[in-house]
Amino acid sequence: xxxxxxxxxxxxxxxxxxxxxxxxxxxxxxxxxxxxxxxxxxxxxxxxxxxxxxxxxxxxxxxxxxxxxxxxxxxxxxxxxxxxxxxxxxxxxxxxxxxxxxxxxxxxxxxxxxxxxxxxxxxxxxxxxxxxxxxxxxxxxxxxxxxxxxxxxxxxxxxxxxxxxxxxxxxxxxxxxxxxxxxxxxxxxxxxxxxxxxxxxxxxxxxxxxxxxxxxxxxxxxxxxxxxxxxxxxxxxxxxxxxxxxxxxxxxxxxxxxxxxxxxxxxxxxxxxxxxxxxxxxxxxxxxxxxxxxxxxxxxxxxxxxxxxxxxxxxxxxxxxxxxxxxxxxxxxxxxxxxxxxxxxxxxxxxxxxxxxxxxxxxxxxxxxxxxxxxxxxxxxxxxxxxxxxxxxxxxxxxxxxxxxxxxxxxxxxxxxxxxxxxxxxxxxxxxxxxxxxxxxxxxxxxxxxxxxxxxxxxxxxxxxxxxxxxxxxxxxxxxxxxxxxxxxxxxxxxxxxxxxxxxxxxxxxxxxxxxxxxxxxxxxxxxxxxxxxxxxxxxxxxxxxxxxxxxxxxxxxxxxxxxxxx
Amino acid sequence: xxxxxxxxxxxxxxxxxxxxxxxxxxxxxxxxxxxxxxxxxxxxxxxxxxxxxxxxxxxxxxxxxxxxxxxxxxxxxxxxxxxxxxxxxxxxxxxxxxxxxxxxxxxxxxxxxxxxxxxxxxxxxxxxxxxxxxxxxxxxxxxxxxxxxxxxxxxxxxxxxxxxxxxxxxxxxxxx
Numbered sequence: 001x002x003x004x005x006x007x008x009x010x011x012x013x014x015x016x017x018x019x020x021x022x023x024x025x026x027x028x029x030x031x032x033x034x035x036x037x038x039x040x041x042x043x044x045x046x047x048x049x050x051x052x053x054x055x056x057x058x059x060x061x062x063x064x065x066x067x068x069x070x071x072x073x074x075x076x077x078x079x080x081x082x083x084x085x086x087x088x089x090x091x092x093x094x095x096x097x098x099x100x101x102x103x104x105x106x107x108x109x110x111x112x113x114x115x116x117x118x119x120x121x122x123x124x125x126x127x128x129x130x131x132x133x134x135x136x137x138x139x140x141x142x143x144x145x146x147x148x149x150x151x152x153x154x155x156x157x158x159x160x161x162x163x164x165x166x167x168x169x170x171x172x173x174x175x176x177x178x179x180x181x182x183x184x185x186x187x188x189x190x191x192x193x194x195x196x197x198x199x200x201x202x203x204x205x206x207x208x209x210x211x212x213x214x215x216x217x218x219x220x221x222x223x224x225x226x227x228x229x230x231x232x233x234x235x236x237x238x239x240x241x242x243x244x245x246x247x248x249x250x251x252x253x254x255x256x257x258x259x260x261x262x263x264x265x266x267x268x269x270x271x272x273x274x275x276x277x278x279x280x281x282x283x284x285x286x287x288x289x290x291x292x293x294x295x296x297x298x299x300x301x302x303x304x305x306x307x308x309x310x311x312x313x314x315x316x317x318x319x320x321x322x323x324x325x326x327x328x329x330x331x332x333x334x335x336x337x338x339x340x341x342x343x344x345x346x347x348x349x350x351x352x353x354x355x356x357x358x359x360x361x362x363x364x365x366x367x368x369x370x371x372x373x374x375x376x377x378x379x380x381x382x383x384x385x386x387x388x389x390x391x392x393x394x395x396x397x398x399x400x401x402x403x404x405x406x407x408x409x410x411x412x413x414x415x416x417x418x419x420x421x422x423x424x425x426x427x428x429x430x431x432x433x434x435x436x437x438x439x440x441x442x443x444x445x446x447x448x449x450x451x452x453x454x455x456x457x458x459x460x461x462x463x464x465x466x467x468x469x470x471x472x473x474x475x476x477x478x479x480x481x482x483x484x485x486x487x488x489x490x491x492x493x494x495x496x497x498x499x500x501x502x503x504x505x506x507x508x509x510x511x512x513x514x515x516x517x518x519x520x521x522x523x524x525x526x527x528x529x530x531x532x533x534x535x536x537x538x539x540x541x542x543x544x545x546x547x548x549x550x551x552x553x554x555x556x557x558x559x560x561x562x563x564x565x566x567x
Numbered sequence: 568x569x570x571x572x573x574x575x576x577x578x579x580x581x582x583x584x585x586x587x588x589x590x591x592x593x594x595x596x597x598x599x600x601x602x603x604x605x606x607x608x609x610x611x612x613x614x615x616x617x618x619x620x621x622x623x624x625x626x627x628x629x630x631x632x633x634x635x636x637x638x639x640x641x642x643x644x645x646x647x648x649x650x651x652x653x654x655x656x657x658x659x660x661x662x663x664x665x666x667x668x669x670x671x672x673x674x675x676x677x678x679x680x681x682x683x684x685x686x687x688x689x690x691x692x693x694x695x696x697x698x699x700x701x702x703x704x705x706x707x708x709x710x711x712x713x714x715x716x717x718x719x720x721x722x723x724x725x726x727x728x729x730x731x732x733x734x735x736x737x738x739x740x741x742x743x
Binding site for chain 1: 576577581584585588589592622623625626629630632633634635636637638
């Protein structure tokens with residue numbers, strides 16, 4: 001079958017199971033756009049290519065499938081880069097297709113030419129420049145294989161315009177020729193045995209569950225493992241949803257804004273079982289004083305993460321699920337009552353400090369908003385956050401029982417992520433109740449995508465947690481820069497009117513009593529809605545481990561006695 | 568500490584750029600890097616000497632192995648290996664000194680490969696210590712120009728696995 005390069009591209013995408021792409025047309029990708037009309041693919045027209053990248057990312061995070069974004073050369077491609085880097089840092093399987101200037105003029109600074117494979121080299125798992133129509137099918141096929149393989153990530157295929165226009169015999173490459181593709185090893189018996197021995201001997205063990213729990217589909221086997229071994233679980237930000245907070249052994253989030261008793265438990269543990277997490281600086285604090293009394297077992301699919309930040313005693317470079325399935329029958333049932341009591345006594349103190357349990361004095365706190373939203377949605381929504389204070393409060397107050405219900409930019413911390421990623425999530429899972437949760441700052445970075453939301457007629461609810469500041473930066477200025485609020489007070493548009501301009505119903509909420517009725521009315525409407533929650537302006541996220549400080553050296557909410565957390 | 572990594576890579580455009588970009592991005596320190604043909608036309612072979620002050624060698628090797636065109640990475644530092652470095656050295660040399668330099672170079676199994684009125688070019692091959700030794704002896708005479716290939720390495724037959732590159736594990740990263 002003789003096809004144009006553009007037709008081959010879509011033929012391959014359809015064969016890879018792609019039903020939706022997010023993109024923006026332009027000169028160098030026009031042949032592909034023209035051919036697209038003849039293929040059963042939904043195209044979502046974005047308002048800025050960064051939105052397309054985040055939508056593909058949100059689509060992938062919500063569904064587990066590969067997300068696809070498409071853009072033209074030059075500025076189209078460079079606009080994707082923030083979204084590509086976001087997907088890279090959080091290991092999200094995504095494929096980016098960019099048009100490139102014709103191969104004859106490559107390297108001549110032709111109109112809208114940029115070295116896209118050069119620019120994206122360090123922020124993709126792999127990328128390819130295609131100059132010949134004969135290479136399109138293989139490159140697209142390889143892109144999907146690489147994006148999904150092992151630790152997932154973004155792959156970019158940059159296709160010259162003349163290659164899209166040229167014709168060639170279409171052949172679907174059944175066999176992959178990728179000798180360098182990493183193979184996932186089975187866990188080694190010797191290492192499994194070492195891990196089992198450490199688990200048997202441990203008196204103060206703790207599981208650190210990360211994104212790998214979700215990516216490897218290990219939620220159920222993890223739960224069985226915890227029930228059998230009675231080892232409590234602390235979660236990373238991207239691990240939330242991997243283990244249910246309703247479980248008595250779920251401690252919640254660890255790290256910079258984790259609860260004090262969780263971090264304290266890490267510092268006092270004698271065994272850490274790191275399951276699909278990478279000891280990021282936001283979860284370890286000062287590495288020199290991190291978890292000094294513990295042996296460490298690291299189960300991680302990416303060998304380059306093992307021993308990168310923390311020295312480990314047992315390394316299992318394998319798929320987490322395979323490891324847990326092998327360990328489960330091997331470990332003896334155990335109880336750790338004294339240890340669990342020791343950890344959970346800290347919970348009462350944390351509850352007492354919690355803003356939710358203090359007299360509100362008529363004030364509206366973000367914690368109220370998120371807690372009441374959690375109740376109103378019965379904990380069942382897919383919440384897509386932006387980055388900053390509201391993101392940490394969401395992690396603290398919205399209790400995610402199920403995997404893939406929290407979608408958030410963890411590694412890169414990309415403001416402007418929430419709205420476009422939510423559009424991707426809603427398209428991937430139309431039956432899900434999808435909420436955007438964003439600050440007033442980050443929301444304005446990509447608020448143009450409200451037009452995309454409207455054009456696609458999506459029922460997405462948007463919660464803007466509006467405090468008139470770039471809140472997290474203001475908090476750092478309050479704590480570490482003598483309250484010198486350089487460039488953090490922010491004037492915003494009237495979000496209700498802005499939403500109305502896009503044809504979206506807006507509601508302003510200033511009192512706690514208004515939250516639940518307003519939310520329920522909007523949920524019943526079946527239409528998109530935006531909430532402008534006017535929350536306390538100078539509230540901070542507590543507790544907090546200052547960057548680079550010891551994990552147990554937390555800043556606690558003032559007004560309560562400053563207690564040093566015992567280590 | 569310095570480690571010698573041998574990588575078998577697919578012979579594709581941009582592979583060297585990917586490797587260089589990785590080392591730059593991760594702040595891994597390259598002491599030397601050579602790339603050239605291998606026994607198979609589809610694969611090239613890199614010998615990379617890396618200073619592991621910043622990151623453990625298995626982390627460097629594992630990052631290298633993650634690059635899609637990189638098929639195999641071996642840390643040959645502690646294995647019995649044959650290593651070679653080739654140098655071309657232009658030394659100041661008047662007509663009366665040629666035989667003296669020639670004799671000196673012969674001790675290092677090097678040779679003169681070009682003679683000019685004021686200089687000669689010396690070629691020497693060997694492990695790095697040997698080449699360093701000759702360079703130091705020639706330095707007082709005036710080295711006008713020098714080029715070295717950097718180290719290439721191959722594991723000796725007694726410990727090589729399957730004769731396929733270095734034959735060692737395809738996937739490093741466990742500090743083996």
